[in-house]
Amino acid sequence: MGFSFNSTVLPAHDAWSGYLADAHKFLPDSTLRLALLAFINIPVIVIVLNVLRQLVLPKNPSLPPEVFHVIPYVGSSPAYGNDPIAFLESCRKKYGDVFTFVLLGRKMTVALGSAGNNFILGGKVANLSAEDAYTHLTTPVFGKDVVYDCPNEKLMEQKKFIKVGLSADNMRAYVGMIEHEVSQYLRKDPSFRVFQMNDINEWGQFDVLTASQEMTILTATHTLQGKEVRSGMDTTFAQLFTDLDGGFTPLNLMYPNLPLESYRKRDRAQKKMADFYVNIIKARREGMSTNDEPDMISALMGQTYRNGTPLPDHEIAHILIALLMAGQHTSSATAAWALLHLANHPEIAEELYQEQVKRFSTPDGALRLPTYEELKSLPVLDSVIRETLRIHPPIHSILRYVRADLIVPGTLSAPSKDSQYVVPKGHYVLACPAVAQVDKSLWSKAEEWIPSRWTDPEGQAQQAFKQYTDENGEKVDYGFGAVSKGTESPYQPFGAGRHRCIGEQFAYLQLGTLLLTVIRNIEMRIPSGVPPPNYHTMITLPKQPRMITYRRRKFD
Structure with missing residues (x-):
């Protein structure tokens, strides 16, 4: 499973000039300036807040570490999509066998190694669902x-x-x-x-x-x-x-x-x-x-x-x-x-x-x-x-959808000897x-x-x-x-x-x-x-x- 992303091509300068001239017919200068500032600054503000959330806010110790990413929703999608093996191995060196990354708005908790495979592929249907992970792909085809x-x-x-x-x-x-x-x-x-x-x-x-x-x-x-x-x-x-x-x-x-x-x-x-x-x-x-x-x-x-x-x-x-x-x-x-x-x-x-x-x-x-x-x-x-x-x-x-909060076994990376990671309901797990x-x-x-x-x-x-x-x-x-x-x-x-x-x-x-x-x-x-x-x-x-x-x- 891989993904590729194409950059958005912005209209030429003359086209933008035309858009602005049309906007002046309907909006006062002050409103237009506010709209343009919002258009330019809101994405920047969202990105800054996303970065600050990861760097400054205290982390929930019961959650697996989250891979740092700049752009919300997109997350680590380009790195994972271009070379998933290299991406996962690099994250493993930094975070251990268990970590979470954002894939086009979805929270993916990864569990690597033999223990990780057993945790996900040997999990109970009541907790981990292949149906919920794949039916939207397979049902229209099969x-x-x-x-x-x-x-x-x-x-x-x-x-x-x-x-x-x-x-x-x-x-x-x-x-x-x-x-x-x-x-x-x-x-x-x-x-x-x-x-x-x-x-x-x-x-x-x-x-x-x-x-x-x-x-x-x-x-x-x-x-x-x-x-x-x-x-x-x-x-x-x-x-x-x-x-x-x-x-x-x-x-x-x-x-x-x-x-x-x-x-x-x-x-x-x-x-x-x-x-x-x-x-x-x-x-x-x-x-x-x-x-x-x-x-x-x-x-x-x-x-x-x-x-x-x-x-x-x-x-x-x-x-x-x-x-x-x-x-x-x-x-x-x-x-x-x-x-x-x-x-x-x-x-x-x-x-x-x-x-x-x-x-x-x-x-x-x-x-x-x-x-x-x-x-x-x-x-x-x-x-x-x-x-x-x-x-x-x-x-x-291989993906599974998490149907109920799931405790990660202690044999995998844990935050401390006295606590365990928990994968929340609504996440996906990835083996x-x-x-x-x-x-x-x-x-x-x-x-x-x-x-x-x-x-x-x-x-x-x-x-x-x-x-x-x-x-x-x-x-x-x-x-x-x-x-x-x-x-x-x-x-x-x-x-x-x-x-x-x-x-x-x-x-x-x-x-x-x-x-x-x-x-x-x-x-x-x-x-x-x-x-x-x-x-x-x-x-x-x-x-x-x-x-x-x-x-x-x-x-x-």
Whole structure:
């Protein structure tokens, strides 16, 4: 989540002269002078009072320290929006693990580190609400009565329904579907013209983010969304997705109801896309459409809530939209970062290729497709994905709305031994697992992409992963089946607690199959190096230029 601000452009001198001449017609000189003085001085006075409030007035010792800021309402928004990780780490050095900053009028109390993550992500729903923090962003995009537009206990049931479509049998079938889509994309997309030519020594270029976004949406629609949706990707559905995606931005999060065309396009696209899904569901129920591949539509059509109410068709449609939108952004971002690092480290890409040669070579010299179980047992692939998620978690900050005054645990920074911080009702709390994942006190060469750190069974990476997956057997059932809590781990690529990503296993499958298919077909380089992250988007994406140079792989 990031923000950018544009300065206001003042009218030219001649325009101001015109405004003043018009004002003289209606206002006496004295009134006009007072109005001009107020116009000039009131903002200055407000800023001065805001600064004096922070410097002079006594502070409430029960409140976390507040990050100093000059302009009211705006607060620390520019610093946080441009580089949240650097901003939070600098505040941590000055204020400790717990502090509050102002983000466009909202009071954000940050709790960093493993203890901070546990405090926020492991908090009780009665105190900390994800729904109140996100519904104004997600409901216009996903639709009513699902995700954050329903009580938490209903969301937990919906997550349980989704797990039916992510069964092991379905995952086994999805491997071949994903490999087929990626292979076809490499053969048909104009960006990969070199891939189609006979000269294996010729090099071409492709935009890694564009390619990753297109490959992930093709693979997601073919597997989870169903054949009707996949066939629509070449027609009107693709434009609906683009318009709906335009409503999933930091601007929409902070200002949910602006009179902008992008908002109107979002609303029109949401309705049309929901109707598109509902028509598919109705056609299947009436026997007008058949499906011979496992998908989420079939899995959801037979689900019933605990109170006996069948899952309505409009909720099925909205869940499918939520799965497509949320999964598309996170998976495409991770795939792009992984390919960038592999292009920057061709020796690791070669290790990834040789891992396939060793395991999946056939007598005729080709490479067979790994099974779902085999995909989960490839150490180089696993290390590449885990390390990419450590350095580049798709979502850097996680918010909760504080429903009731909340005492910060004593294990976090406190004003004294005899008192504790209290986060007031109406504040937001912010967890940033991304900070813990590059904490220099926890990780050796924390900011470097080093997949091999995950192969050391006694290293910090493996210890963090064991804590994340609760290998000791401590599981929690929030209403959608027993899962590892993972809230105290310094490694949380898919969130933690009751809102941990339900599609984690599918994401690994999708990313793994995509990376293996690309690597077995092309060699990659990136002369410009891996670009820095762009924090001005909902999901952390690579900045431009992000062109990868490639050529067809030579086969022995």
